[in-house]
Amino acid sequence: MIIREKEPENLEFPFSTLDGYLVPNERFYVRSHFATPTIDARTYKLRIEGAVERPLEIGYDELRSLGREKATALLECAGNSRVFLTPKVKGVAWELGAVGTAEWTGVPLAAVLKRAKLKDSAVDIVLEGADSGEIKDEPKAPRILPFARSLPRAKALGHEILLAYQMNGTELPTAHGYPVRAVVPGWYAVASVKWLTRIIALEKPFSGFHQTIDYSYWTQDHGLPTLVPVTEIQVKSEIARPEFHEVVPANTVYRVHGAAWTGESEISRVEVSTNGGASWQPARLADKSRRHAWRLWEYSWRTPANRTRVTLMSRATDKTGRTQPLMHDRQRGAYMVNMVLPIDVDVR
C-alpha cells in the first residue's frame, strides 16, 4: 500500500499491481477522515431515527439476521487521480489506486428503512459514522463533528444499497468500517459511510460539513451557480501496466492492461492510444459487463523498434454514450477527476 496520510489513515492500492477482478481486503484502498474508531460488535447498536414511525436500535447479530444480499461493487474516492491535476489542488494526493472492486454482503438499507416505517415526509436519509473529529481548515465549521453523508429518499430506497458486514467473503476489516458500513454502488465512495452507527431520516435535505462544504462542487442551475454534492461515479479508465515512467522493451509485444468503470451504466468500449491521443485502437474487454463494478481490459502493444518516450492513454465509453473527456472540468474542483490520464513510458 502507498501511504498518502498516516493519521488519519489514507492508504492507496498500488494500481500497477492490479491482477484480478476483486481487490483483496488487505490491498483495498483506505480513505479515512478521522481516527479509526474501535467498535465492539457485541455492544454495537445501529440507531434508526428521525422521520420514521418506529425508531429502532438494532444490534449486530440482529442486523445480520435481517438479510444476506451480495453485491459486487466498485468504490472510488471522489478525489482519486487528483495528483494528475495542474495546478495542484487541495486534498489527499491520490494517484490511480483510490479505487477497487469487492464483493460485499449485507442487509439492504431499504429493508431497514421499511422495518423502521419511514414516513412519507422523509426526503433525505443521513448515514452517520462512529468516526468524528476536528475540522481545522474551515473556521466556520463546528470544532468537532462526526462523518455524515445523506442519500435522497429515492436513492436510499433502491434495493442495491447494502449495510455491509462482509467484504470479499470475510468479516469487514476495521479500516473498512467494521462492524457495518454502507455500500452505495454507482456513487463515489464518500456515500458509503463506514462504522455506520446512526441513520437519520430528515424532512429537508441534509446540509452537513461533508455533504455541503466538503465533497461538493459548483454547477449551474438555470444559470445560477449552485453547490451540489458529489454523487454518481463518472466514466473512467486507468492503465495499470505499464506504470508511469516504466521502462518497456523495444520491438516486442507488451500487454497494456487496466480497468474501466462508470456510475449508473455499463462500460461498452475502451480504446488505447500509443501516440499521445493522435489515434485510438480498441482494447479487448476481459470480462462480462457488470453494472456497478469495473471491467478489466487489455491491449497488445507492438512497441517501437528504437529508444523513445511514448505517451499511452486509455479512454472508456459507457452504454449511455458518455466518454472520458481529455480535460478536467474545472468546475468540479478537486473531485470527479475522470479525464484521460496520460502515462509516459520509456522504450529501450
Add this chain to the structure above:
Amino acid sequence: MIIREKEPENLEFPFSTLDGYLVPNERFYVRSHFATPTIDARTYKLRIEGAVERPLEIGYDELRSLGREKATALLECAGNSRVFLTPKVKGVAWELGAVGTAEWTGVPLAAVLKRAKLKDSAVDIVLEGADSGEIKDEPKAPRILPFARSLPRAKALGHEILLAYQMNGTELPTAHGYPVRAVVPGWYAVASVKWLTRIIALEKPFSGFHQTIDYSYWTQDHGLPTLVPVTEIQVKSEIARPEFHEVVPANTVYRVHGAAWTGESEISRVEVSTNGGASWQPARLADKSRRHAWRLWEYSWRTPANRTRVTLMSRATDKTGRTQPLMHDRQRGAYMVNMVLPIDVDVR
C-alpha cells in the same frame, strides 16, 4: 454616514442620530456585495422563470401597474453589531447602524408568482440581483457570480413580501436597489435582494454562494451539525444615546433612548440597566407595537452625582417571550448578533 467599506459601498447609519420612526433614504444604511449596477428603468426587465407554467418578462411600468402595497418594515444586516464580538470575526465591521425602518411601496411577490403560474413542484424561489462580482476568499467558488438568495415557497407566497419600487414615498435610490428590490419583512436583509432582475422557481432548495456558504450558520438537527441559511431577525434593542464613551452630565436626568425590534413577533418590553446588568428598569415604549418594524423607547436616567464610568444596557423581549441573551451564541459565527450590547459612558 460612516464608511465601513468604500468599494463595494458599505455605509452605516450613525445610530446615535436616530431621531424619528423612519430613517430618511439618504441616511439609511447601505450594504453592497459587489459594485453598484446602473439600471435604466426604461429598458429594465424582471424575468420570472424556472418551475412556472408561464415564464414572464415584466417591464418597470408594467410591474408598477400590478400593485401598490405599502409596508413599514425594518431591514437589519445579519452582521449588524458584529464589531462588538470578541474575538474579532470576519466581515464588514458594523457597529449599531446596519439597521433601519422605512416605508416601502411595491407589488406583492405573491402576485407576480401567481401571474407566472407557479408550479406545485416549486419549493424554493430564488431572487437574483443585477449585481455580480468576484469571490476572492473562497477558492472553491466560481470566479464570478451574481448575488442571489432564495425564499422557501411558503414564505415567498406570504402577501407581506414586496417587490418595492419606492422607499419612504420616493423612487428607490440607486444604492437601495433602483429600480426594484425585494423587501422581506421579518428576515435579515440579505433576503431583500436589491436590483432585482430575475426570479427563478426551483424544484429543490437553492444552494448558491450567498445562500449556503455566506450568510449561513451551524445548528444541530437530530444532533447533526447542519448548515442553515440566516433567516428570521432575532429580538434585539440598541441604545442610540448616550453613545459609546459619551460624556454625560452628573446629577441630572438624561433621556436614554433607542429602538427595539424582532422577527415574526412584536416587541412587548424593553428594560434598561444603568449598573452593568445588576438590575433592570422598564423603559417607556414610545410608539404603537407594529409587526416587522422597530419600536422606539426611552428611559429617564437620574445620573450619578459624582464622576464615574457607567455601563448602560438595554434588553428587549417580544410577545413570544424571547429575550436578548447576555452572550453571543458562538454557533452563529459572525451573524445574528443580538446579545445585550453594553455602552460605557463617562459621568462628569
